[in-house]
Amino acid sequence: DIQMTQSPSSLSASVGDRVTITCRSSQGISRYLNWYQQKPGKAPKVLIYAASSLQSGVPSRFSGSGSGTDFSLTISSLQPEDFATYYCQQSYSIPQTFGGGTKVEIK
Amino acid sequence: QVQLRESGPGLVKPSQTLSLTCSVSGASLSSSDYYWSWIRQHPGKGLEWIGYIFHSGGTYYNPSLKSRVTISVDTSKNQFSLELTSLTAADTAVYYCARYKQVLYDYYFDYWGQGTLVTVSS
Numbered sequence: 001d002i003q004m005t006q007s008p009s010s011l012s013a014s015v016g017d018r019v020t021i022t023c024r025s026s027q028g029i030s031r032y033l034n035w036y037q038q039k040p041g042k043a044p045k046v047l048i049y050a051a052s053s054l055q056s057g058v059p060s061r062f063s064g065s066g067s068g069t070d071f072s073l074t075i076s077s078l079q080p081e082d083f084a085t086y087y088c089q090q091s092y093s094i095p096q097t098f099g100g101g102t103k104v105e106i107k
Numbered sequence: 108q109v110q111l112r113e114s115g116p117g118l119v120k121p122s123q124t125l126s127l128t129c130s131v132s133g134a135s136l137s138s139s140d141y142y143w144s145w146i147r148q149h150p151g152k153g154l155e156w157i158g159y160i161f162h163s164g165g166t167y168y169n170p171s172l173k174s175r176v177t178i179s180v181d182t183s184k185n186q187f188s189l190e191l192t193s194l195t196a197a198d199t200a201v202y203y204c205a206r207y208k209q210v211l212y213d214y215y216f217d218y219w220g221q222g223t224l225v226t227v228s229s
Contacts, residue, residue: 001170003150017201034215043203043219044154050213091214098154 006099023088032092109133111220127203142207
């Protein structure tokens, strides 16, 4: 299985901050990397697919980059509704695997 | 508007079999662009892909669960189902059904059910 490692596991930030979350895969996965946002008690919601493609309806303050083994999700200006847990997921090979999550909390 | 909704028991005894159903509206399970998936999340933990079924009825399962999992589809009801056998407390989790969308060579989970908590306890 491909292991997905996210860092940090949690962070505290203020509204308006620029936030970057990283995800590293245990082997190269080209650009087959997706990002999800999950709020408490809710299902995950896709933000970015194929490393950098913004899902329809997702605000443009979210962006993704990377290829190979190193990826990042950036929120350019954190909004109150962005406080949540973020997961990366590789779609390169079965079994699809997720990172352990990054919880973004209010400072 | 695509909607998925899980249904099934919230409490199951150890060693028994879990059966969950996902009812889909706004999309056809017969479409070749989607894979219909089950994913679970242990309390306070990350996400684990269980498996999926596609329009031809073919299935792929997570090797870690493969010996205990069966996913099936009923296109007449636009539903797909999960069976997980030989349950233990380690199977306590929120179970989600989700649609895995294919866009050229890219795949991602674009629609999810609301999730259903399954507790394994005597």
